[in-house]
Amino acid sequence: MCELYLIVGKLLQLYGLIMLVYALVSWVPSLRGRWTEYVAMLVEPVLTPVRRIIPPMGGLDISFIVVLLVIQLVANQALRQAAFCTPF
Secondary structure (H helix, E strand, O other): OHHHHHHHHHHHHHHHHHHHHHHHHHHOHHHOOHHHHHHHHHHHHHHHHHHHHOOOEOOEOHHHHHHHHHHHHHHHHHHHHHHHOOOO
8 A cells, every 4th residue: 555655646746747847838939849749638638627617817827836736735645645654
């Protein structure tokens, strides 16, 4: 079970990093390429439902911040659980 917490925590941290890359690419258009379509395919399905609830305000996408915050909270909780596991 401890390994599962560790894997989930690390995967969520990786997804958070992918989201940050997506944000960076949206701010710096010269970085865009074919690979950004694949990043968008990973990030947009998560952001779209949140955008229905929290639409962008004044050009700032609050949904991105909310999703990133939730991902980090869950990842930290999972990693904390993994750290408290004791091997038998």
